[in-house]
Amino acid sequence: MRPKQQNQSVSNTLSRVKFWYACxxxxxxxxxxxxxxxxxxxxxxYQQAALRGQLKQYEIQPERGTIIAHxxxxxxxxxxxxxxxxxxxDPKFIKDAPNTAQAVQKxxxxxxxxxxxxxxxxxxxxxxxxxxxxxxxxxIRALKLKGIGTQxxxxxxxxxxxxxxxxxxxxxxxxxxxxxxxxxxxxxxKGKAGSLKAITDAQGVPLAANKENVVVNPxxxxxxxxxxxLGMQQQLEDILKKQIDxxxxxxxxxLIMDANTGAIKAMSNYPTFNPADFSxxxxxSLFRNAVVTDAFEVGSIMKTLxxxxxxxxxxxxxxxxxxxxxxxVIDGSTITNTEYGGAGTKSIADIFRLSxxxxxxxxxxxxxxxxxxxxxxxxxHDYLTNHYQxxxxxxxxxxxxxxxxxxxxxxxxxxxxxxxxxxFGQGQTETVLQMGAAIASAVNGGTYYKxxxxxxxxxxxxxxxxxxxxxxxxxxxxKHASQDLRELMELTAQKNKLVYGTRTLRDEYAYxxxxxxxxxxxxxxxYYDNQFEGTFLGYIGxxxxxxxxxxxxxxxxxxxxxxxxxxxxxxxFSLADMLINNFGVKPKTK
Numbered sequence: 001m002r003p004k005q006q007n008q009s010v011s012n013t014l015s016r017v018k019f020w021y022a023c024x025x026x027x028x029x030x031x032x033x034x035x036x037x038x039x040x041x042x043x044x045x046y047q048q049a050a051l052r053g054q055l056k057q058y059e060i061q062p063e064r065g066t067i068i069a070h071x072x073x074x075x076x077x078x079x080x081x082x083x084x085x086x087x088x089x090d091p092k093f094i095k096d097a098p099n100t101a102q103a104v105q106k107x108x109x110x111x112x113x114x115x116x117x118x119x120x121x122x123x124x125x126x127x128x129x130x131x132x133x134x135x136x137x138x139x140i141r142a143l144k145l146k147g148i149g150t151q152x153x154x155x156x157x158x159x160x161x162x163x164x165x166x167x168x169x170x171x172x173x174x175x176x177x178x179x180x181x182x183x184x185x186x187x188x189x190k191g192k193a194g195s196l197k198a199i200t201d202a203q204g205v206p207l208a209a210n211k212e213n214v215v216v217n218p219x220x221x222x223x224x225x226x227x228x229x230l231g232m233q234q235q236l237e238d239i240l241k242k243q244i245d246x247x248x249x250x251x252x253x254x255l256i257m258d259a260n261t262g263a264i265k266a267m268s269n270y271p272t273f274n275p276a277d278f279s280x281x282x283x284x285s286l287f288r289n290a291v292v293t294d295a296f297e298v299g300s301i302m303k304t305l306x307x308x309x310x311x312x313x314x315x316x317x318x319x320x321x322x323x324x325x326x327x328x329v330i331d332g333s334t335i336t337n338t339e340y341g342g343a344g345t346k347s348i349a350d351i352f353r354l355s356x357x358x359x360x361x362x363x364x365x366x367x368x369x370x371x372x373x374x375x376x377x378x379x380x381h382d383y384l385t386n387h388y389q390x391x392x393x394x395x396x397x398x399x400x401x402x403x404x405x406x407x408x409x410x411x412x413x414x415x416x417x418x419x420x421x422x423x424f425g426q427g428q429t430e431t432v433l434q435m436g437a438a439i440a441s442a443v444n445g446g447t448y449y450k451x452x453x454x455x456x457x458x459x460x461x462x463x464x465x466x467x468x469x470x471x472x473x474x475x476x477x478x479k480h481a482s483q484d485l486r487e488l489m490e491l492t493a494q495k496n497k498l499v500y501g502t503r504t505l506r507d508e509y510a511y512x513x514x515x516x517x518x519x520x521x522x523x524x525x526x527y528y529d530n531q532f533e534g535t536f537l538g539y540i541g542x543x544x545x546x547x548x549x550x551x552x553x554x555x556x557x558x559x560x561x562x563x564x565x566x567x568x569x570x571x572x573f574s575l576a577d578m579l580i581n582n583f584g585v586k587p588k589t590k
Contacts, residue, residue, distance in 0.1 A: 060193060060194035060195060060216075060218045061153060061154065061175065061193055061218065062190065062191030062192055062194065062218035062219055062220050062221060063081060063154055063191065063218070063220040063221065064081055064156070064171065064175075064189050064190055064191065064220075064221045065188065065189040065190075065191065065220065065221030065222045065223045065224060065458075066079055066080050066081065066223050066224075067079035067168065067181065067189075067223070067224050067226065068223065068224070068225050068226070069164075069225070069226040069227075069228040069229070069230050069233075070225075070226070070227070070228065070229045070230065071229065071230045071231060072229070072231060075225060076160075076230055077159055078158070078159070078160050078163065078164065078168065078226070078230065079156055079157075079158060079168060079182075080156070080157050080158075080159060081154040081155065081156065081157065082154070082155050082156070082157040083134075083152050083153070083154060083155075084130070084131045084133065084152075084153055084155050085131075085132040085133070085134065085136065085137040085150040085151065085152055086127060086129070086130050086132070086150065086151045086153045087104070087108065087127070087128040087129040087130075087132055087137075087140060087148070087149075087150050088125055088126060088127050088128060088149055088150070088151065089115075089118055089119050089125075089126045089147055089148055090124055090125060090126075090147045090148075090149070091118075091119055091120055091121050091123060091124070091126065091147065092124060092147065093146045093147030094119045094120075094145075094146060094147035094148070095146065097116045097119040097120050098116060100115075100119060100145050100146075100147070100148065101113075101115035101116040101119060103143055103145055104128060104129075104140070104145070104148065107136055107139050107140055107143075108128075108132060108136055108140075110128075110129065119147070128148075130153070130173060131153075131155060132150065137150040137152075155171075156170065156171045156182075156275070156276075157276065158274075158275050158276050160230065161274065161276075162272055162273060162274040162275065163230065163233060163234060163237065164228060164230075164233050165272050165273055165274065165275045166179070166180060166268070166269050166273075166286075166287065166288065166289040166290070167180050167181060167226075167228065167267060167268075167289055167398070167453065168180045168181050168182060168275060169181055169182035169183050169275070169287070169399065170182055170275040170278040170287075172278075173279075175190065176190075177189060177190070178278075178287070179287045179288070179289070179399050179400070180289055180398060180399060181224065181226070181397060181398070181453065181454075183399040184397050184398055184399045185224060185397060185454075188221060188222045188224070188457065189221040189222065189224065191218060191219045191220045191221035191222075191460075192218060192219040193218055194216045194217045194218030195216045219460070220460040221460075222457045222458060222459060222460070223458035224454055224456075224457060224458070225454070225455045225456040225457075225458065226453055226454060226455060227258075227263040227264050227265060227453055227454065227455045228264065228265060228266060228453070229265050229266065229583070231582065231583075232256060232265050232266040232578075232579070232582075232583060233265075233266040233267075233268065235266075235575075235578050235582070236254055236256060236266040236267075236268050236575060236578075237268045237270070237272075239254075239571055239574045239575060239578070240252050240253075240254050240268055240269075240270050240551075240571060241270045243553065243567070243570060243571050243574075244270045244271075244553065246558070247553065247557070247558050247566075247567050248556065248557040248558040249553045249554055249555055249556040249557070249567060250554045250555040251269065251270065251271065251290070251553075251554045251555075252269065252270050252551070252552060252553045252554065252571075253267075253268070253269045253270075253290045253291045253294075253432050253551070253552045254266075254267065254268055254291075254549070254550065254551045254552070254571060254575070255267040255291050255432050255433060255436045255548075255549065255550045255551075256547055256548070256549055256575060256579070257436045257437070257440060257451060257547065257548045257549075258546070258547060258548075259440040259443065259444045259539055259541070259544075259545040259546060259547060259548045260440075260444055260447075260449070260544075260545075260546070261469045262437065262440070262449030262450050262451045262452055262469060262470070263452060263455070263469075264396070264433075264451055264452065264453050265547065267289070267291045267292075267432075267433075268291075269288075269289065269290045269291060271286060272286060273286045273287065288400065290432070291431065291432045291433050292396060292398040292400075292401050292402065292431060292432075292433050293398075293400045293401060293431070294402060294431060294432075295402040295403070295404035295405065295429035295430055295431050296429055296430075296431075296518075296520075296533060296552075297425060297426045297427070297428070297429055297518045297519075297521065297533065298425045298429075298430050298435055298516055298518065298533070298535055299424075299425040299426070299516030299517050299518030299533055299535050299564065300355045300357075300360075300424055300425055300514065300516040300517065300518075300535075300564065301425060301435065301439075301514050301515070301535050301536070301537035301550075301564075302360075302422070302423070302424060302425030302516070303351060303352065303355065303359075303360045303423070303425070303514065304352075304439060304442065304485060304489065304514050304537065305383070305384075305388060305438060305439070305442060306360050306363050306364065306380075306423045306424070307348060307351070307352070307363060307485060307488065308442045308481050308482065308484070308485040309367070309379075309380065309383040309387070309477070310363045310364075310366055310367060311477070311478075311480075311481035311485065312383075312477040312478050312481040313366075313367055313379065315366040315367060316348065316363055316366050317348075317484065318348055318349075318484035318485075318487060318488055319347075319348070320347070320348050321345055321346065321347050321348075322345070322346060322359075322362050323343075323344070323345055323346075324343060324344060324345070324346040324356065324359060325343050325358065326342055326344075326358065327358060328358055328361050328420065330361075330372065330416050330417045330420050331414040331415075331416050331417035332417075333414075333417050335357055335358060335361055335417075335420055335421075336357065336358070337354070337355075337356050337357050337358055338355075338357075338517075338562075339354070340354040340356065348363075348488065349488060349491055349492070351363070352488050352489070352491070352492040352514060353491070353492050353495050353496060355514075355515065355516075355517075357424045360423040360424040361420045361423055363423065364376055364380060364419065364420060364423040367379045367380055372416040372419060372420055373416070374409070374410065376419065377409035377410070377416070377419045378409045378410070380409075380419060380422070380423070381406065381408075381409040381419075384406050384422070384428070385406055386473075387441075387448075387473065387476045387477070388434075388437075388438035388441070388442075388448075388476070389434070389437065389448060389472060390404055390406050390428070390430055390434055390438070391403060391404055391405065391406040394433060394434060394450060394451045395450055395451075396433060396450075396451045396452060396453060397453045397454050398453065401431075401433075402431045404428070404429045404430040404431060404434055405428055405429045406422075406428050407419070407422065407427065407428060425516055425518060426518055426519075432550045432552050433451055433550075435535075435537055435550050436451070436537075436548050436549075436550040437449070437450075437451050439537050439538075439539070439550070440539075440545075440548045441473070441476040441477070442476065442477055442482060442485055443482055443485060443486050443489070443512065443539055443548070444482070444544065444545060445479045445482050445544075446474065446475055446476045446477045446478060446479060446481075446482050447471055447473070447474050447476065448472040448473040448474075448476050449469060449470065449471060449472065450469075450470035450471075450472050452467060452469075452470070454467050455467060486510070486512055486539075486545070489512030489513055489514060489538065489539075490510055490511065490512045492512070492513065492514060493505065493511040493512055493513045493538065494511075496515075496565070499565050499569075500513075500515075500565050500569035500570065500572075500573060501565075501566070501569065501570045501573070502569075502570070502573040505573075506580065508542070508587035508588055509540060509541070509542060509576075509580060509585060509587055509588065510539075510540070510541050510542060510543075510545070510588065511538065511539075511540055511573075511576055512538050512539050512540075512545070513536055513537065513538025513539075513569070513572055514536070514537055514538065515534075515535065515536050515564030515565045515568065515569055516533070516534070516535035516536070516537070516564045516568075517532055517533070517534055517535075517562040517563045517564040517565075518533045518535070519531070519532055519533075520532060520533055531555045532555065532556075532562075532563040533552060533553075533554055533555075533563065534551075534554075534556055534559075534562070534563025534564045534565075534566070534567035535550070535551065535552050535553075535564055535568050536549075536550070536551045536564060536568035536569045536571065536572040537549075537550050538572050540575075540576040540579055540580065540585055541585060541586070542585065542586040542587045542588045542589065543586075543588055543589055543590060546579075546585050546586065547579055547585070549572050549575050549576065551568040551569075551571045551572050551575075552568065553567035553568045553571070
């Protein structure tokens with residue numbers, strides 16, 4: 001019996017061994033199958049999952065195009081780029097936020113609590129600081145803080161200080177152009193961003209040599225050459241500021257434009273700002289280029305265009321005389337003159353020299369066959385909108401350009417009175433730039449050139465694309481009408497030079513001009529009794545006008561006399577002399 005029991009025991013042992021062996025084989029098989037599943041069948045999935053933890057995408061900012069301007073025969077930078085650094089955190093890699101925050105604060109200052117909050121945020125990218133110096137960036141990098149890095153970022157720098165600030169605008173912290181050239185030409189200046197998809201190390205720093213990295217290089221922005229001359233711009237700004245300060249005016253604007261191309265050589269407003277410190281400016285109205293954006297009632301400088309329109313129609317000549325009643329009653333209201341209002345025979349030269357509102361009204365009546373009627377209104381409206389391009393933006397390279405307002409000739413109440421007012425510059429609005437472009441067309445022989453600020457676009461490879469002079473209209477007025485207007489404007493400047501505050505005009509040059517003084521409209525209705533716009537519109541040249549100049553001085557409180565002659569005219573004559581002395585205005589040959 002014992003041998004039988006022993007055999008049975010051995011048999012049971014062998015069975016158990018076989019069982020456990022089989023179990024081990026099954027388990028091993030399961031492991032092998034699982035490994036095959038994970039490493040072969042699901043390889044791609046888990047590889048991507050691992051990459052998601054290590055693969056990060058960075059945007060590579062392009063270099064923004066610089067801005068240059070003329071400086072005599074040379075060009076000079078007016079806006080450049082400066083490389084500073086942005087400090088960022090990737091909270092996924094930060095294990096010790098309190099100590100990391102303290103380390104950052106010791107280098108760049110600021111609020112440790114705020115840094116800690118960002119370092120524990122549920123995101124992959126938090127900005128801790130901007131505009132760090134290279135030295136600060138190097139210190140941060142040397143600390144080798146996990147999840148902390150710096151990126152080089154281009155910021156604008158202004159080697160000419162606040163010169164032409166409102167023409168240029170600025171670039172905000174997000175890299176977007178605001179106001180001026182920077183805004184309206186943002187797409188050309190900013191270029192195209194590149195990208196880097198990179199495998200990172202445990203600290204979140206890209207591994208530069210990894211074959212998984214994907215780089216798309218950025219495309220730099222275009223460089224822009226402006227039509228401005230920096231010497232002319234600086235002197236205009238100095239002259240304008242001096243006059244605003246001396247007359248205690250609220251503000252002022254001035255424009256110098258090439259009368260024969262539409263190229264803007266200088267334009268400015270005062271007060272102004274420093275674009276390098278735009279974030280410190282509390283009054284955001286300082287960012288506007290008022291020469292372009294602000295439409296206002298321009299006053300008696302409009303009489304120049306009323307006269308040349310009547311000349312062009314053939315209903316008035318520069319030698320015409322008329323009986324001036326001293327006042328006109330239209331639609332129940334009376335139009336009079338501020339001064340020199342007596343009845344009597346007057347000439348067209350008197351209308352300019354004495355700035356007669358009744359004279360401008362009379363010229364408008366001649367467009368209607370002797371009275372202000374539908375024909376007169378529609379004829380004058382056609383000149384305003386289709387010849388002089390009022391009521392629409394000029395298309396100059398500036399943001400937020402104002403269009404102004406020209407009243408409809410056939411809709412509304414009191415139309416005859418309204419249109420009589422427009423003949424001497426009230427009841428409609430224009431910008432300083434619109435007036436400059438219009439008077440240029442009226443004195444240059446009748447060609448309206450589109451105002452422009454850009455001379456050329458320069459590609460990153462150095463190739464240059466010059467901008468073209470754009471003719472909007474060739475038959476604004478006839479050459480004969482244009483000649484007559486120039487003669488009257490030159491006569492007015494000569495006759496009124498003492499009133500304007502200048503005792504000498506150089507006979508070898510042609511100075512033509514006209515003043516304007518208009519009450520400032522009250523937002524509550526009507527006009528202020530003691531606040532005035534002073535304007536002066538004119539040109540300087542030899543046989544033909546070379547430069548058109550428009551000046552606006554608002555609410556000059558320290559003057560005696562009319563704002564046009566006492567506040568605005570001195571700026572014009574200072575600018576005219578500056579152009580003769582420094583910028584090669586050609587004298588008369590006749």
